[in-house]
Amino acid sequence: MRFVLGVVVAVGLVGCGGPDVQGVDAVERIGQEIVGGVEARQGSHPWNVSMQQQGSHFCGASIIRVSATKNESDIVVTAAHCVYDGTSGLTVSAGVHDLGRPGAGAQTVRGVRTVYHPAYDPDTTMNDIAVVKLEKPLKFSATVQPILLPLAGETVPDNVEATVAGWGLTREGGYDTSPVLMQVGVPTIAHRQVAASYRSQGIHIDPYAMLGAGYSQGGKDACQGDSGGPLFILGAQGKPVLQGVVSFGVGCARPGLPGIYARVSNYIPWINTQVRLLSVTARP
Template identity: 35%
Template sequence: MRRAALVVAGAATLAAGTAAHASAAPPADGGTYTPQVVGGTQAAQGEFPWMVRLSMGCGGAMYTDQLVLTAAHCVNGTGNNTSITATYGVVDLQSSSKVTRQSTYVYRNPGYSTSAGGDWALIKLASPISGAATLPLATSTAYDSGTFTVIGWGAATEGGAQQRYLLKAQVPFVDDTTCKSSYPSMKTAVEICAGYPQGGTDTCQGDSGGPMVRRDGAGNWIQVGIVSYGQGCARPNYPGVYAQVSALSSAIATQAAQLGGGTTPPTGTVFSSSGTVTIPDLGTASANVVVSGISGNAPSALSVSVDIRHTYRGDLVVDLVAPNGTAFRLKNSSSSDSADNVIATYTVNASAVAANGTWKLRAQDVYSGDTGYIASAKLTF
């Protein structure tokens, strides 16, 4: 999961969209710094709905529905760029359900260098991805400890091939003093480390730019790191080094606002379903979203983000069912709508319903011949 195939010594600087080599000088520690998910397991469809694969061999996460947050070392500079393809919505990169967008502009943190850190960049897509799940950023150090989850399509062994299927793994926080004993040039103000002292689990080549995440107080994913560098993959006493999002989030937000385009990240509390739910042919399925810690009733403009993968979306009737059983119709069936998938954000007036409890995204297949699954449901209060 670390940087994409990153051989620093003698590496040529390539155009953004073609490779993920660092464009700055070799790190002071020397050696080969490489990032993928080593020691991981395959992620379930919809488990990390905001994940993005970039065609230059890096990862990223949706910051808005038109902006992807990745690593500065994955791109070569700031400016117009139409050479990068972003793949969203699937764990299998060969899936016919994948959503792709071309880049239109790249912003590379101008303060980034291997000596200063700040390894982040934003990629603006040619058009928004309707209903895209977005990953909130940590804005304080409150979540910069504990156990993190790393995700990516990078190599599963040092020097190995990148993966077709998305992998995930858990790694523990490593304090700055310990990390600096392995990487004397590690920048404690803007970098954070994670890994086991015995090695065995890590990011690797092809994971560069991807997010390191953990759950926040409400149980929702929050991004605490960006895969940046490490010596080898999963080596003992060499944890992965990540750009520390809590130290960089303000600058990222400022630049994202200047880039414009797309829907800004929600400012309310977000609750999401977990895992995928199969929708049987001529059957009904529900994905649960557990809401807690919200005072009073739900808002009059409750945002409902839906990601349903289906080979004939006209077959589907989709409802949001409140904890008290009240149903809000989101989508009706239509025999003439032969397109794939329901990826959209709806707004319902749920102000008469108590917020806390188990909400259900219910999908009913009313015509035979096609099937699918609920990838994710997200409510923003």
């Protein structure tokens, strides 16, 4: 089983998530070739952030809104396995498309506390979700925006196109993560089908904690370095909703083995609690 971590090690410090978030307009699907994907249009995923240690990308995360009245956020959501082992020097870079050339709109903030779900199990990858509290809030702009959260317990329909984006490897077995943000469209898959696929690998897929997305023939998927990043689906108003957090898979884009994501709707109460406890921005 592979986690979708980057070439550096995982991070760990203690953080939080948030209530209703304001999204941005739906992004246009572009091109063809993450694995099997394309370079994202610059500024089309303003919630995507790069988590870095000593200047090197290792995981992704998503900005969420923590206050209905303030255009800033000091919380990002990521995967528990990204922060489980502990690290120092964690920074979060937002408003970036090319990690090698951040640009004028980029914001880099230190992560001061991280919290992974108390029931996270590194052996089974159950409850693979975490939040990071930032030293100071990210200011919203054209290239830095939060993504909407789903309702608690919201179900994700089968065979709906979702989009995953990140700076991870573009092929299994590669050595270098992508310097530019990549994206790929993948359909959601019925739990019964996903569970059967992974049962052959000796891996249990929990219907409440996990979500599967990908093609039966493979070819398109998240990969190492995309961990913690967003899987989003367009909501009723055509705005992206964070339905999954990149978690794990067997290899990358292999036939019959779709990517597995933490099911965000299962964790909304926990995320909201962390926001109340940790976010300075969320306070009146």
